Amino acid sequence: MSSIKIECVASEGYRIGESPVWDEKERALLCVDITGKKVCRWSSLTQQVQAISVDAPVSSVALRKSGDYVITLGTRFAALKWKEQQVTTITQIDKDKPNNRFNDGKVDPAGRYFAGTMAEEIRPAVLERHQGSLYTLFSDHSVVKHFDQVDISNGLDWSLDHKTFFYIDSLSYSVDAFDYDLQTGKIGNRRSIYKLEKEESIPDGMCIDTEGKLWVACYDGGRVIRLDPETGKRLQTVKLPVDKTTSCCFGGQDYSEMYVTSARDGMDKEWLARQPQAGGIFKITGLGVKGIPPYPFAG
C-alpha cells in the first residue's frame, strides 16, 4: 500500500481555481482563476506561479498543437499566446444569453475542444437554472451544440478506448456517461454512472487514470473520489485540507502526481481562517496510479 502525501504547492488564494492541465513541455501546471480572471502557470522547476490577467471570467485552458494555449473566456473560445500575453477570440457562443459564461472545458482524443456554459452564479451553486449548453470547437473553428438545459456544465473526460464520454452537470449530483464516436465527435445514450452521496456534496471537475477509473473533485466535499465507471462503485476517497476542491488532473513525472485546484469564493472570514489554504493548488503523491497526458487542441 502506497502512502499518500498532500502538499499545497501554490497558496495564491484563487477565488475559483479550476481546469488544471499538465504542460509537459514546460513541466508546469496550467490552471485558471475563473472569477479572478487569470490564467496561471505553476512551474515545477521554479515552484513559482506566473499569471496572465484577462478581461472576463476564464473557465478553462487547454494545450494547442501549434504551441501555446486555448481558453474559454466569458462566452468566447480564444487563443492565448503566453509569452506575448496576447488573447485572440476564435468564436463566440450563447450570444442570446448575456448572463452566461463558459465553465469547464477539455480537449478530446481527436483534438476537439469541449466546453459547456452556465448562467453566472449569484453565489456558489445559486444561479438561474437550465441556461447552459455543451459545445464543441472543431479544429476548423466551427462549433456544434450538443444539448442545452444544463445547470452548471462541469467535469469531462473520455474513456481510454475513446468510446465513452464522461460528463458532469453539477446540480444533477451525478456523473454521467455517453456513447462517444471519436470519428465525428458525436455523443448519445446518456446515463448516470454514479450519484454523489450527501457528504460528497457537489461533483465538479474530473479526470481519468490509466486504469480507466474516474477521479472527481467534490466541491464543498473537500475531497477527490475515485470511481469505477463500469460498476458505478466508489473505490477510494482522498480528503484535502480545504472544502472547495474544484478539479483534478494528473501531472509531473510520468503523470504519477495528482494536482487539485480549489476555490475560496463563498467562504466567510471564519471559514477562511479555518482553511487558510483555500484557493490553493495541491499536489498529491503516493496514489499508486498514473494519469494520461492531456490532448492538445488540433486547430
Ligand SMILES: O=C(O)[C@H](O)[C@@H](O)[C@H](O)[C@H](O)CO
Ligand atoms: O468551479 C466551477 O466549475 C464553477 O464555476 C464553480 O462556481 C463551482 O463549480 C460551483 O459553484 C459549484 O457548484
Ligand SMILES: [Zn+2]
Ligand atoms: Zn468546475
